[in-house]
Amino acid sequence: MKILMTGASGGIGTRLRELLPPIYPDLVLSDLTPPPNLKPNENFKQADLADLAAVEAICEGVDGILHFGGFSVEGPWDTILQANIIGGYNLFEAARKKGVKRIIFASSNHAVGFYPRHSKIPPDVTARPDSRYGVSKVFGEAVGSLYADKYGLSVTCLRIGNFGDRPLDQRRLSIWLKPEDLVQLCQIGLEHPAIHFEVLYGASYNERAWWDNSRAYEFGYRPVGKAEDHREHAMAEQARMKPDPVGDFYQGGAFCSAEFAGDF
Numbered sequence: 001m002k003i004l005m006t007g008a009s010g011g012i013g014t015r016l017r018e019l020l021p022p023i024y025p026d027l028v029l030s031d032l033t034p035p036p037n038l039k040p041n042e043n044f045k046q047a048d049l050a051d052l053a054a055v056e057a058i059c060e061g062v063d064g065i066l067h068f069g070g071f072s073v074e075g076p077w078d079t080i081l082q083a084n085i086i087g088g089y090n091l092f093e094a095a096r097k098k099g100v101k102r103i104i105f106a107s108s109n110h111a112v113g114f115y116p117r118h119s120k121i122p123p124d125v126t127a128r129p130d131s132r133y134g135v136s137k138v139f140g141e142a143v144g145s146l147y148a149d150k151y152g153l154s155v156t157c158l159r160i161g162n163f164g165d166r167p168l169d170q171r172r173l174s175i176w177l178k179p180e181d182l183v184q185l186c187q188i189g190l191e192h193p194a195i196h197f198e199v200l201y202g203a204s205y206n207e208r209a210w211w212d213n214s215r216a217y218e219f220g221y222r223p224v225g226k227a228e229d230h231r232e233h234a235m236a237e238q239a240r241m242k243p244d245p246v247g248d249f250y251q252g253g254a255f256c257s258a259e260f261a262g263d264f
């Protein structure tokens with residue numbers, strides 16, 4: 001399979017550039033700017049997601065897309081609009097025009113960040129975004145659903161928790177995603193024959209999980225990361241943080257408390 005990975009210069013993309021080639025040797029990398037440490041054997045194609053013609057060009061001959069591109073945190077509306085709303089739409093539209101069969105869309109826990117931590121949610125809940133960024137992820141999931149139902153693409157939206165080598169604090173003990181586990185989820189999205197449109201949680205085996213990820217397990221997902229193995233480190237980091245009553249109540253953490261002016 002020829003796989004296109006957008007966001008190749010970002011945090012997730014940088015790590016997956018190491019982990020994907022043994023599984024998908026025909027890998028095309030794309031981003032606004034090339035990764036600083038691009039190797040001679042890597043295939044990089046520059047593209048601005050807000051430019052539909054450029055996105056169509058990078059989709060040429062591709063079988064599946066891992067879409068990690070776009071703006072990955074909260075930001076001003078125009079930034080989110082260009083990178084995630086227009087950029088997200090362009091990605092699906094370019095894929096349709098170029099006959100790409102499968103898309104893995106990097107959604108985020110911030111699409112549902114205003115669910116309280118005491119609730120355990122499955123993928124098919126009403127969206128409760130915690131930021132303009134979260135709204136853009138809900139939009140991306142909706143475009144994915146449309147393109148699956150109307151145009152027959154196979155679409156997997158991964159509501160990614162926090163990607164990294166270990167959970168960074170108490171909140172991340174519930175939402176941590178080990179890089180190798182993200183690779184498993186990408187493989188499911190790219191290859192599982194039964195996927196039409198799915199929303200799965202991008203989380204490892206976390207005992208404190210706020211998400212019911214049984215659907216991913218039905219597709220064969222067997223995460224190897226165990227957040228509690230890193231409990232001591234995460235709790236020590238937590239102890240250095242200031243209390244955040246709103247952020248500590250909701251799943252989205254500081255994305256919820258930022259600009260918060262509601263009743264609490």
Ligand code: 15L
Binds near residue numbers: 108163
């Ligand atoms: C995300 O969606 C962001 O991309 C990442 O930078 C983290 O903030 C993560 O969520 C998180 O919630 O920890």
